[in-house]
Structures are given as structure tokens and as C-alpha cells.
Amino acid sequence: MTDLLLKYFRKKQQEVQSEKVYDTQCPFCSMQCKMQLVEQSVVSRKKYTTVGVDNPTSMGRICIKGMNAYQHAIHHERIKYPLLKVDGDFVRISWDEALMIIKERFSKIQAKDGNDALSVYGSASITNEEAYILGKFARVALKTPYIDYNGRLCMSAAATAANQTFGLDRGLTMPLSEIPQTRVIILAGTNIAECQPTIMPYFEKAKENGAYIIAIDPRETATTQIADLHLQVKPGMDAALANGMLKVLIEENLVDHSFIEQRATGFNEVADYVASLSLVEIEDMTGVPLEHIRKAAMKFGSEETGMLFTARGVEQQIDGTAAVRNLLNMIIATGKIGKQYCGYGAITGQGNGQGAREHGQKADQLPGYRSIENEQHREYIASVWGVSKDELPRKGVSAFEMFQKIDEGEIKGMLLMCSNPVVSNPNANFVKRALKKLDFLVAVDLFISETAQYADLILPASSYLEDEGTMTNLEGRVILREASRKCPGEAKHDWQIICDIAKALGKEQYFSYTKPEDIFNELRIASKGGIADYYGITYERIRKEQGVLWPCPTLQHKGTDTVFKTSFAHQDGKAKMTIVTNHSEIPKEKPTKEFPLYLTTGRVVSHYLTGVQTRKSASLAARNFESYLEIHPTTAKKYNIENNCLVSVISKRGSIVVRSKWSEKIRQDTVFVPFHWDDRQNVNMLVGEELDPSCKMPGFKVSAVKVTPV
Template sequence: MTEMLLRYFRKKQQQVETEKVYDTQCPFCSMQCKMQLIEQSTVTRKTYKTVGKDNPTSEGRLCIKGLNAHQHAVHQDRIKQPLVKVNGEFVPITWDEAISLIKEKFTAIQTEYGKDALSVYGSATITNEEAYLLGKFARVALGTKYIDYNGRLCMSAAASAAAQTFGMDRGFTNTIQEIPHSRCLILAGTNIAECQPTIMPYFEQAKENGSFIIAIDPRETSTTKMADLHLKVKPGTDAVLANGLLKVIIEENLVDEAFLAEKVKGFEEVKNYVSQLDLKEIADLTGVPLEHIQKAATVFGKEESGMIFTARGIEQQTDGSAAVRNFLNILLVTGKIGKEFSGYGAVTGQGNGQGAREHGQKADQLPGYRSIENDEHRHYIADVWGIDEKDLPRKGVSAFEMIQKIDAGEIKGMFLMCSNPVVSNPSAEFVKQALEKLDFFVAVDMFISESARLADLILPATSYLETPGTMTNVEGRVTLREASFPVRGQARHDWQIICDIAKALGKGEYFSFSTPEEVFNELRVATRGGIADYSGITYDRLREEKGILWPCPDEDHPGTKRLFEHEFAHTDGKAAMVVVPNTPVVKKEKPSEEFPLYLTTGRVMSHYLTGVQTRKSSTLAAREFESYMEIHPSTAEKFHIKDHTLVKIESKRGSIVVRSKLSQTIRKDTVFVPFHWADSQNVNRLVSQKLDPTCRMPGFKVSAVKISPAVNAN
């Protein structure tokens, strides 16, 4: 009887659940939705569920990625201790051994080849604190000018265009809450329904309120279905389309002359240029019917308020910066900026795409969006860091150009943090071959990604559930991500890894931080007086106010909800319009007899970036478990492609094999492939090495390709 009672009570004990709740925010898109992970435990197992938490941006909403983000964080494949490559295989070592090896190899490389023989490749998914420290690490601990980050492949076109036009770049010039009240919305190259689903209700509310929505995309997507007018533009002709819209607006006298006279320079030059253009020729070049161009321009010009949103569709091109500038020309000529319900929104792709580019990861930038070539800016940051300004390196080169310098033998070592350049960069096979040439390659990651496979040493990083810190969302709203989930194995936070290595290299006095908040407080000082001024933001304020929009120059400042209400950020207070020729500086690929189709790329809802995290989620992977090629049925018939069959896609750079997916809604001259898959499905193998002359963005969205049934492939 006693034994039976013991078994009974033991069984009851095992069935008793304990519950823990962890506050966090989604690690994926730039909405940075707040959420909670609920862990329910019994003696035998743990289960998890995620719920949304109220916040000013997404108001408690979550998408399929956010609901299942935890699945990669608790995945069995997480790296839990440092791994060193021995005879082609990774074997565990201690942290002390790993740090000692980095010291030995980095010191040897710089002794033999100079400080710039080392490079740092950063990320737009790490926190502001870690992005700030990584820039400081490159320039103070390593003394190298070569640092850039994966946001170069994502946001650089919009950032450069806004900076040149307005004098500053903050993603959205207005708050997200203004969208439902704007009378006309242009969505240029953005599929928000799949890429930022939790922003969609704002646009749906706008439509309910009578707003006219114009979508510009070569494909019909869940986003374009919401639009009142879909301009199905030919890939690569967005800047030309903007010239057509400008021409109609100017010729129909829909310009805001008072605004232009007071706040804008360069209008006459733009007016003179577009007056010489032929609208019928623009319609032919873009593939957009003339009447659609006229309708879009007329509606936007006549409405009292309007907003333009751009994303990768027009930005990831070799004239992406110019294309965005031309859409900003439209805003300026109609006076729809700096006032209620009117403005610009760069729909940031990565989780911290905004903050990660503000504080020193870019080759030419210092914290606070300062310029590394500006003597006043250099002296200020050198004083904050306690170094001589002369010891601060000058600007380096963009992310892809660093890869080219590795291939050329100029860079011998790389420190890679939370990025996967082998999959994300253009001409991906070239990137792989270049990284294999490195004398010493360190990767910091949660998993053995396609890039980490090539590393000599992998350091285990913590996940979004485990790493607290600040992020800056799509609006430019700084948020505090709480994170108290138990760290997996021997993984360390990115900021700790940076500090540990700096200490080993003899620079510990500059990296003596014990919490992310200490790092943030130095960041606040470093940004004071800069364009991206965070100095009035504190952790306590972020907890209380649920996010603050920068610039915020002191602790009594509420944050800046709307930019440019009185003047622009250029020294003369004016915005700058610029002529954008129909013929771009960098010649784009066009279909030919050998490569007769346009290839464009993009995202699907269930995956994120190179898929390293989302493909570890069983729920997300099940929704889209392989890549595919979207193709019009008549085009498929022409090239003998059947639905759901394997297809070989070739460009001048290489080839991939994916499965076909017939769609009536894509242009007949275009095929679409998502970019979340690697190896033989990596669409970036097909992309050219050509870069935007202004922002150094690769032309992911326009490649010329040929297709054939894969059964005939070698």
C-alpha cells in the first residue's frame, strides 16, 4: 500500500506544471513587436507559447515568425561552446583557448601585414549596444579601417538617399500612427504583407478611411491586392517611372510652389529635365500603361496629404539610391513632407536595420550618424573613447568590397558577427571562394551557418531571448528588449565577446563594461549632438515610455515624432532635389537572346534573411521547406517548364536549381525567386558584382537569366 501511494504521489508531482514568463521582442523584422514567451514545465518536458504584448508600434500583434521565433532559440543545433577547426572538422575548446588563439592569430597577421589586414563584418540584427561596440572594437582594439555590415545589402540606398535629400536618415519621418489618416499612399517596391505583416492594419485602416493606395511591383502580391492601383513595373525601371510621375505632376501644375520656394533647392533643374521627357517612351520603358502613370501622379498630386514608402524592390539595384531620391523628389514637389499625415517611410528590413547603421558599423560612420571623414566628428568621438584622433582610422569600404579585398589578398583575417555573407552577398560562389583564402577567420553565431562552416573558429552567441539591449525600429523608435531566458551552454553575449577579445589584445581599458546598460550610457554620450542623438534616452525611460523616437537630446525631451516640420537637416535648412536621368550611371543587365528573362528576388512570410534561424523552426520550415521560381504560365510553356517541377536557372555568374510555381500575376518577362535558401538553391549565386556608385548596394533585383527543365541539367 505504501509503495502504491508513493507511485501515485510521484505521478501527481510529475504532472504539476510550473510556468515562467519571459519578456522579449521579436528578433526578425523592423517592427520589433513586443512579446512574451511562456514556458510551461513538468518534470518530463517543457513547452512554449508566445503571446503579443502591447506597444506603440504593433499594438500587441504578432505574425507567424514572431509566434514561432523561440523554436530556433531552443533548437538542439545551437552552438554551446567555442569550436575550432582541426583537419577540416570542428572540435570543442574552452573560451580561454579560443580567446588566446584569436590574440595569437590577429597579432601575427597585423605584425606581418599591417593593421588593415584585419576586417570586421557586422550585422543589423544585433543590439545598438553591440553595434556601437563592434565599431569601437574595429577602430580601437584592432585599429583597422575595414568594418562594414550586412545592412549595406539592405538599407544603404534608402539611407543615402534620405541623407542627401533631407540631410538625415531616420527611416520614417512620421510616426506609424499617421498612416491611417493619410489621403494617398505610395508603396514602392515593398511587400509589407509578407515582410512586415504587423504593419498591415495601419494601411488597411487607411483604406477604410478612404485613402488611395498605389503599389509599385513587378509581381502581384498580398500587398498589391490591397492597392487601388497597381503599377506592374518592369524590373529596374523604378527611377524612370518616378520621372514619369514627376512630369505629370509638374505639367498638371500640382506642385506646392510656396513650399518649394521656401524649403527646397534644385526644383528648376528637375523641372527642366522632365519637361524634355516623353511620357509614351516612359510607358514603354517601364511597361506601365500611360493612363496608369497619369492616374497615379494626378491622385497623389491632388490629395492634401500623402506618404511614400520604399523598400528593397527599388533599393536593391545599382541605381537604388537615385531611384529613392526620385521618389523623394515627388514628395518635395508636392510639399508632402514635414507636416501631418505626409512624409517618407523607408521600410527597414532587418530587426535593427535602423540602429545598426547609426553607431559606427558602416565603413564611413561614427556613432550618432557622424562622419568618419569629418574632423570635428573625429575629435569628438576620439575624446569620448579616450584616444588620440590621429589613431582613429579613416573610412574603409563597403561589405562586398571587403570581400573583394580578401580575394585580392589585401585582407588576411576577418571577424564576422551574426551574419552569413556566403548566402547574402551577390556572386555567392565568388564570396565563398574569397573567404576560403583568409589566413584566419572567426565567426560569431548561434548555428554553424554556411559562412561559419568556412571559419577557423566559431564562438557561440546568445539569442534574442537571452541578450538584453536596445533596438531601433522602423519608425526610428528606440526600444528596450528585456531578456532573461537562461543562456544556453557556454554561449556569451556579443558585447561580452567583443570585450573579452579587446581585453586579450591589450585594450581592456576601453572595453570595461559589465552590463549592456553601461555600454548604452557611453553610446548616449557618443551620440550627443549628432544627427542620431540618443543622449536623452535612458533604460528607465524606455521601460516607462515603451520606446522613444530619436533625436532626443536631453532627458526632458519627449522624442521627435515628426521630422522637418520647420526646416530640413542640411546647413541651409533646405531639402535638395536632384535630376535622376532615365539612363543610370551603372549599366544594368537586360534580357538578351542568351539570357531572355529578368530575375528578381525577395522574401516570403515564413522566413527571414538567409534562413539560418527560421529554417531551424519546424513550424516555419514546414510552411516553405524549399525555394521556388515564380513564373507566368505562358512563359513557362514557352520554355517547356511544367508546374512544380525542378528548373535550372542560369546567369553569367552561375546556376541554381529550384522548383517551379506557375502564377498568372507576375510579368511575362520576369521570374521571381526568394533568397532564404543556401547552396544549390541560393539565388544570389546569379547576381552580378556591380554596385550602386553612391551607396555600394548590389543589384539584387535585376539579373538576366535563362531557364530550362532541370532534368536536362548536367
């Protein structure tokens, strides 16, 4: 019996052949939770376990997405070799062939139609290093002004509002660690419980400590459930709601006159304007009871400390910049910024939504948050890159406007980096039509996404487990993603792909990096003296200190936990308040007899962005395997919509088919559809093309639709 047991245990030991541990961080939301993936080889299969790792931001927490992220990285549908479209099918080719084709096709397009005929579409999920050299690639290797990225559809309204108001855009003006100690919190258009689950304990702790939480959202969500007061606003009416609260704050003398006098401009003009408004009219416009507007304002103004957070619900509108600015008016009027337990937070969506917008992917921007139209900024970056200032292109256009230029025939070729605009952009049918008009489309991705299907050439990228580099999380903390897993097949890191293409185009001298740290050290110099100054941050410091908060101008600087302590970033040191008027034409698209309902969109906890990665995870896909329409039972009965049945959702631009889901947690004039699915479930096919005039954000959150049974 003993011999049999020994043989059994020896066999089991042999079966467990090896164990590998990969240090990494979640590839999804802006919390960028640190974690480890444990890979065990057992006989002919591998077993994976994900564990959270302690860090200053998420403190070892991970959510359901992070726990299962590895499933897309090891998925059998990963692209492992360059793929060329031949007679409608993708066939494997070598890297040498792929690069030669890119050289020939890009050169031919520019020879015929000029440098501006090529474009680059980037991503807020790539590393800082890759975002930096992608911007450099567009302007130095291609010499085109046409570069923008999918972050334009995410953070642009908040970023623009913060820059206009404060002179600086950093996701959070204060550290996350202060949230539990503040006394009042406004959560405007943010469903953090599903979008950034590991941030929730900060707010739950604040509530335990007695903080009063106000949520602004047309729907009841897992986030609004923690609120003491839920302002269930009509879609698109956030700016008007802020005017109502401002009016109460000023009339009840709950403003910080000393702060305003010393550190702000524009208050008197704003006060005069809101004095002319009727709270009764605002109640009618917003759908929020007057007593709730008054209660929210009184609570926010009367507490000594407070914080305000915004996200896509407020920002993804054609007046998103104005709406955020009006909410910031409240922060300035009450003096709740630049001091302990106070501040503003734009809850960044994508993993590197903060860093990716700081270093040159935006159409009008150079590294360090410099302006591409500023002559001094151009001269400095040109000197870092070793080119003439006059060689740098001027500003291009926003992400969606690039597709308009493709449709008009001005842009003929595109390099698409780790993004899926067919699903993420408004009016998806238009985007598809535009892509078909391109002479040459190169897509860099992990999978053949809905957009990559339109590519002439697909290049295999690396996943979060394989691609080392820095990311900047929602609080402005620059962190290092370690990545030691080998790329599958012939897949390459995004930064290597960019450098290889640059070399093929004869620009090797500008892209002769051997590792991500080389790129980061150049980025440090490029950002030096800019608004987003990373100069004092190094890989060594990040590893030692578990991340460094920017701005960090010197190696001796400890990093900046709270911005605006003594002054704002405008030349006069003051924040700028501004009048935001209550327009009767906002939102532009209102319900009509033909399209009687508001449509708003959003996310679910198990999926991320367009679902290219999360829909490849069996565990996540099983939780939400199809899209749905959330509709109030009273509304459903009015339009003969049964619960859990297929329905058509129709706007002026198209229609989708999804399954109905009755819910008393949504306004009766509003329906909700998440945006993680493609084809006949792609809700962005219903969204209009009109853009915010300040930041070029589409109006994802407000469309007019009708709903009918299938």
C-alpha cells in the first residue's frame, strides 16, 4: 500500500511540471490595478490564477474583469502573424513582406496626394511610451497633421473643461486617499460601481465616515444606490441642473467670497446670469424636483470640505464641455479645490486615458501637454526630435472628423493602432462606408476586430502580459507595467511595430530605441517644462515608490499629490468661471412624435469598451453574452414591449435589435443600451454625428429613438 501511495504522489509531482508568475496590471480601466498571473503547467494543460498585488491605488483589489483578463491574452484567435487581405481573405505573410507593402503603399499615396493623405488613429489603452512615439511617428515619419485617438470619445470634454477652467488637466486634482475624509461628494454621470469597481471602497468608506453623497444620473445604478440623494436628471440637462444648484448656492450665500476674490475670475458675471433664471423653469427642464435641487446645493455648500466627480454621463454630450465647466463653477464658488479633502475628479475611462492624452496623440497637442500651434512649444519639441520646427505639421482634426475627411476623399490611408472605431464611433454605418473608401488601411491589433475586418493589412500586437511600459492612472500616478510573458508567434510590441514601420520609411534615425525605457527617457525630456512634466520620473523611481504623481519636474521632487494649492495654471494664477446658458435647443436631438424616447448608453461591469478583449473571455462573456434595452415597465406597456423579448431600437440613422429588460430604475422617458457589442447590437449606429464645438465629443448620451417589438 505504501509503494502504491508513493507512486501516486510521484506521478502527481510529475504532472505539475512548472509554475510561472507574471507581474502585471489590469489592461482595462483607469485604476490600473496591480496583479500577478500564476501559470501552472499540469500535464497537457495550463491552469491560471490571478491575484491582486498591494499598491497605493487599489490596495490589492481586483474586479471581475481583471481577474479574467488573461483569457483574452491566451485566446486561440489571437493574431500571431502579419495578415494580408487577398481576394477578400486574410493570408499569412512575413514581417519583411508586410513592411515592404506598407512602404510601397504609403509612399505611393503621399507621392500622389501629399503628406496629408495619410492618417494615424491611436488608442488610450497603449502605454505612454507608445502614445509618445505614435505622435512622433505621425509628425516626423509621415509628416501628417492627421493623428487623433479613441480617447477623444472618452475624456475630451472633461479635459477641455479642466484646461479652460484651471489651465491644467489632471484626472484628479487630489489623491484618492483623501476621498474617505471628505464631507460631501457629488457623483455626476458616473457609474463607478460597474466601470471602476475597485474605486468603490473609497466612497463606501467616506459614507461610513458620514459623508453625504449626491448622485446625478437618469438611471438608478449600483453607484446611485450608495447615494443619500439621487438627482434623476433628464438626459442632456446636466448644465441646466448645475445652474439651478449655483443659483441656490449664491442666493443662500454659501459661496467662499475670500477664495473667489483671491483665486478666481468671472464670478460676478456668473452670479448675474443665474440670478435671472427661474428655478421652476429649471425644475421643468431637468425633471429634477425643486426641493432636490435645493437640498443638493445646500448640502454641498454648507459642508467645509467636498469633492465633485464627473464621467461619461455628463461628458459624452454635444455640450459636455460646458456642462463640466458649469459643475466646476460650483467647485470654485464654494472654494472646494486646492486644499485637503477637496477637489475635482474626472473619472478616466480607459487604462491609459490620462497618459495617452498628454504626450502627442491628440490632433492639437505635442508631448507634455504642449500646444502644436504654440511656436515656443514647437521649437522645443523639434529640438528634442532633431528636426526643424518648420517641418512639424500644424494641428489636424478630431477622431470622428478624420472619418469625415476620409469620406470626402482627403485622407487616403490610415494606420490604426489598437482601436475599434466601427463600434466606438457615432453613426457606425457612416464609419464603415468611410473605411471602405480608403486606398490602404493598416490595423495593429490582438484580434480581427470589427474594424480590422476592413483592413488591407493586419499586424499582430502584444497583450498586457507581454508589453512593458508606463501608464498614468486616473489620479495622475505614473506606474510601470511589468510584462515578461513572451509574445505568441511573431507578434510584436506596439512600440516595435511603430519603429519597424518608421525604419521601412527611411526614418530609422528618429526611432532607434532598443527598449521601452529608452523611449520613456526621451519622453521625460520632451515633457520637461510642459504642463504634464514627467522629467523627474524614472523607471527606478517608479519601481521604488510604486508610482509617482505628476507634475514631477526634478529627480528630487516627490511628485504632486494635490494640484492648485496656491495657484491655478493660468498665467494670472486664477481659475476662470464662465457663464453656461440654459439653451432651449440643448440637447439638439429631443424626443418627437416619431422618435418619442431618449436613448442613453453606457457600460456593464463584465465588459470593456467595444468588447474586443472582454468578449474573448469566456468567463466575462458568459455574464453578459448579449446586449439589452433597459426600459421602464410603464413605458414598455405603452409601446407593447414585453419583458425579455426582442425589440427594434430605431433612430434617424439606423436600427438595432436587442432584448428588452424591464426596470423601474430608469426614467419613463428614457431607455438605456450598453455599447460593448457589434453588428445588429451596435448601439452607436443610432448615435448622431454632431460634435461638441469645444472638444469634438460626439453626443453618445442623448439620442431620440422609438422602440417596437420584433
